[in-house]
Amino acid sequence: xSKIWKLDNDIDTDIILPTEYLAxxxxxxxxxxxxxxxxxxxxxxxxxxxxxxxGNNFGCGSSREQAxxxxxxxxxxxxxxxxxxxxxxxxAINNGLLLIEQPDLYDEVNEGDEAEVIPGKEIKVNGKSxxxxxxxxxxxxxxxxxxxxxxxxxxxxxD
Amino acid sequence: MGMTMAEKIIxxxxxxxxxxxxxxxxxxxxxxxxxxxxxxxxxxxxxNLKNPHIADVDKLVWIIxxxxxxxxxxxxxxxxxxxxxxxxxxxxxxxxxxxxxxxMMENHVRPGELIFGxxxxxxxxxxxxxxxxxxxxxxxxxxxxxxxSWLLVPETIRFNLHxxxxxxxxxxxxxxxxxxxxxxxxxxxxAMEFAGEGLKxxxxxxxxxxCNLCVEAGAKTALMEVDQVALDYLKEHGREPKEIxxxxxxxxxxxxxxxxxxxIEPIVAKPHFVDNIVPVKECEGTxxxxxxxxxxxxxxxxxxxxxxxxxxxxxxxxxxxxxVVPASRSVYKQALKEGLLDIFMEAGAMVMNPNCSVCWGACxxxxxxxxxxxSTGTRNFKGRAGHKDSFVYLASxxxxxxxxxxxYITSAEV
Numbered sequence: 396x397s398k399i400w401k402l403d404n405d406i407d408t409d410i411i412l413p414t415e416y417l418a419x420x421x422x423x424x425x426x427x428x429x430x431x432x433x434x435x436x437x438x439x440x441x442x443x444x445x446x447x448x449x450g451n452n453f454g455c456g457s458s459r460e461q462a463x464x465x466x467x468x469x470x471x472x473x474x475x476x477x478x479x480x481x482x483x484x485x486x487a488i489n490n491g492l493l494l495i496e497q498p499d500l501y502d503e504v505n506e507g508d509e510a511e512v513i514p515g516k517e518i519k520v521n522g523k524s525x526x527x528x529x530x531x532x533x534x535x536x537x538x539x540x541x542x543x544x545x546x547x548x549x550x551x552x553x554d
Numbered sequence: 555m556g557m558t559m560a561e562k563i564i565x566x567x568x569x570x571x572x573x574x575x576x577x578x579x580x581x582x583x584x585x586x587x588x589x590x591x592x593x594x595x596x597x598x599x600x601x602n603l604k605n606p607h608i609a610d611v612d613k614l615v616w617i618i619x620x621x622x623x624x625x626x627x628x629x630x631x632x633x634x635x636x637x638x639x640x641x642x643x644x645x646x647x648x649x650x651x652x653x654x655x656x657x658m659m660e661n662h663v664r665p666g667e668l669i670f671g672x673x674x675x676x677x678x679x680x681x682x683x684x685x686x687x688x689x690x691x692x693x694x695x696x697x698x699x700x701x702x703s704w705l706l707v708p709e710t711i712r713f714n715l716h717x718x719x720x721x722x723x724x725x726x727x728x729x730x731x732x733x734x735x736x737x738x739x740x741x742x743x744x745a746m747e748f749a750g751e752g753l754k755x756x757x758x759x760x761x762x763x764x765c766n767l768c769v770e771a772g773a774k775t776a777l778m779e780v781d782q783v784a785l786d787y788l789k790e791h792g793r794e795p796k797e798i799x800x801x802x803x804x805x806x807x808x809x810x811x812x813x814x815x816x817x818i819e820p821i822v823a824k825p826h827f828v829d830n831i832v833p834v835k836e837c838e839g840t841x842x843x844x845x846x847x848x849x850x851x852x853x854x855x856x857x858x859x860x861x862x863x864x865x866x867x868x869x870x871x872x873x874x875x876x877x878v879v880p881a882s883r884s885v886y887k888q889a890l891k892e893g894l895l896d897i898f899m900e901a902g903a904m905v906m907n908p909n910c911s912v913c914w915g916a917c918x919x920x921x922x923x924x925x926x927x928x929s930t931g932t933r934n935f936k937g938r939a940g941h942k943d944s945f946v947y948l949a950s951x952x953x954x955x956x957x958x959x960x961x962y963i964t965s966a967e968v
Contacts, residue, residue: 414916
């Protein structure tokens, strides 16, 4: 089961990781500042395995890959949103962060609810099931490897 | 069935005669731009590969523009890494020449090319009929090493422009109005294509301002038909088109908008979303602490001329900082030649070296808690230009300059 952290529509990349922390050398150093303009306390509360549920256009804005990286590093297991901005979508998959588009879940769940995600099939919350689409095989391969670079290494027999 | 411009460019890059929206194609890139926002991450990943190599080094263009000159030991280290790698591998490299997209437009972009940029505003290249799209550093690395990538062929929203912008109304007002109309994700995953007889009166500077901001509506790319204005610009900069594509008459668009340019009014995008637009008069009187004229969106010579005409003989309001940042070295030199920088300096503005500056909230002009900025930059997200509890309003060069003089948001007199 994953605990839900609920965020709004149009969560932009400057909210996910503000510019002033982009020059940090490691993602570990960036972690405490994730989502800080909106909810400074959030990064400290997220536990590995938790999930984010959001509205439309999650990840809009910059192409900074530190954004999905820091979300992944916080231990977020997946983000379920009504829709994602396209650059963030590719960057998240390339970093092994699972994104799921689901139109109804956001309007019907509360922060703190517990959800069970069965990839490619459904999300169960509060006794209700929300259907989700399955990802194409090549994207599943990237996610399972933990990102595009790792998937390529695996495919080429390097790892 | 006819094809859109976006479909034609992707088909060409995929070595096919046709493709359609929804297809996934493997494409060969024509050019790969990256800047100091994330290139250090790309290099780290590259160095972790086994026997890495660059597929075609002549296609790479690296530009330091986000934090130049370096403002901390951290950015200096990241620049050094980028500079050394570029020299070692013979990558075309710019430092101090200007904001990446302006440098690309002045020196590299050609109609018909498919270009990846590790920067979201790469969609600017559509002003010259090139398919530019923003990617993260992992996608960039993959394209750099293999020369290829995969793309979902986007649907296209077509904007037919009619008439002419009124005096005192700018391309910046037009694109902010369009984003307000279709919303911050109104073009998510899609291409925004601009055509129609209204295009002919828009300069390349106007066209870049329009295409550049399309990512703020979620667009994958922006495209404009290549006409004589575009061909003249290319000739002036010593380049030829790769290939000129145009949407077929029977191409399928997901939506078509007819925009009467005469109806556009001066616009302000209020905090904290680019689609949160209102006419300038609704924000009239909002006190400001800082004004910024510059960025890949509005830092060209045409924009500086507009600002200089507004401020000539006047002074920046007491307690207001006004930063003027030409988008490239050539824009800076031209402004110097025309006496525009003199006008800004006399008025009390700070004229900075070409860089991303205030637009991205690092390097210079960062605003403090509770402060308000009016900006020709690209975004007004919460905390974008500094403290998380600060406020960014987006407007045209004319409105920004008039506000710098007044000390509060106001329209320029026309």
